[in-house]
Amino acid sequence: MSLPSVLLLGAVLATLWIAARSWTLPVFPGRTDFVLMQLSAAWWSTAVAVESMVPAPADKLFWAEMAWMGIVCTPSLWAFFLWSYTRGELPARWRLVLVGVGLVTWAAALTNDAHHLFYTAIRPVDAEPGAALVYSHGLLFYAITVYIYAFMVMSIVVTASGIHRATPAYRTHYLGFLVVMAVPWAANAGYVFGNLTLFDLDPTAFSFLMMDGIFYWLITRRRLFELLPVARDALLDAVPDPVLVLDGDGTVVEANPAAQALAGDHAAIGRRLADLPGLSALSTMAFAISAPVSLTLDCGGTPRSFEVTWVPLTAGGGGRKVGRLLMLRDVTHRRQAEMRLEDTVRRLDIARLEAEERLVAEQEAKRALNGFLSMAAHEFKTPLAIIDGAAQILLLDAEVKAPGMLPRLEKIRRAVRRQVNILETCLADDRLNDPGFALRRDRLEVPALLRAAAAAQSDAAPGRRIELDLGDCPERMTGDGPLLELCVHNLLNNALKYSPTGTPVRLRAWSEGEPDGRSHLALSVADQGIGIPDDELERVFDRFFRASNTGAAAGSGVGLNMVRRIAALHGGMVTADSRLGGGSVFTLRLPLCEVALCQDGMAGMSAD
Known part of the structure; x- marks a missing residue:
């Protein structure tokens, strides 16, 4: 076993111990990425150590390929840790992406013999048995190097931005990050571009283990991961509303930028609240208040409204009061909006x-x-x-x-009958619009009613012919006689009015059965007149609507609307079928049973 392998394996054991200690620390942002980075560096260093121990070149190449999982994951996990620590925890799915890239790279390295994209050639540094190898690198090696360097650049940018945002008391944390990052960066750059080696091996693995040692020192001696002071300071600065911390004597010991701006040109920290011109009104408030209280302050001659909240600060388990937290929420715009809203509501009430x-x-x-x-x-x-x-x-x-x-x-006589018909329509419309209206329930002789209506309309239009087809007409029904008679009059009158002279109008009535066993009176009035345009057919029953082709023919647009309303009151309906220039057919369907009659007068009925 060589000296490099002993040093590396010892460093690996130290790194694993540091990883275990780091996991037991209080939870801090990026803890998972930090521990995974240590395990990845340990994997890398272990592979390098085994590579230095095995004598055969083929075995050395194998362990060099085994190291790629750690080579790819260590820098990227380090960048993720810095991002999570300084900017907030990243979603776990991004960590899976990094591990996935590492696995793909690892698989590509292990199959290097098939494509030689990582190593194009290898040779021992000398003729000694077990001598270290010198690698000639392929295209994929440099592509992965660019990928790794991208994460290292990201680490520098993230750390530099953290230094810019941190308060002076905590900038040493971020400076420590930069110092530690410089070690593996310099080592890897020297190996890739200058063939710098340590014991004839890539020094990057050694540098990452040294980085772990430096971090352990920062953890144990500099309390690097005591995040609460850093987080509280960052939170205090980020809050847009004024926040002040007072000691027991009412002296300001901390104030965020918003509170300092509210105090004017006077430095707020170290002065009593009562001595600050912009905030002196707060000193007269009762300190025991914890619920928000409205207060108006004079800010440079401009009154601003705030909701003020006092929060007592205690220390120790005994609840000893050591100071107060004063929070001011600027509600000026809300107060102005409320005043405008109150004024609008007042004017709306008047209106x-x-x-x-x-x-x-x-x-x-x-x-x-x-x-x-x-x-x-x-x-x-x-x-x-x-x-x-x-x-x-x-x-x-x-x-x-x-x-x-x-x-x-x-x-x-015809003129008199026309006037009488108009008056009957007016009276019927007035009756339908009466909220207390109720249908009459007359026993009607249907054929007689239809013949009388046809005769009256024939008298009013001499020379015009109304053809009756009452062969299947039911004999009797229950309904409001005057209103139903008015319906027939309106339908016949419209047919005669818009039909050319010499063409008959056909009035047909018959009985229709429904699937539920009930029967209906179906009554149709067909003419051979001008017809109704297709795009206006749906509106023909609207109140006061007249088709565009009616010309100068007299009419008010009320009759068909009244027919529809009367039909609905009887539980029926009226439909129209027309072809422009080919005549129209209006069909009225009314139930023959009394049960279908509307029981609530005009309730729910619209005149439109």
């Missing part, structure tokens, strides 16, 4: 009250208008009935005495 008053006034006006319209409709019906009666008497007399007056008298 809501005004809107409610206007709504009440509008409802009163609407009720008054509806009452007037209902009264006016009733009042108009009486003189219209008188006019129609007088026209009928004149018709009887004109048949004998003045036949030439007959067309004029018929025109009067």
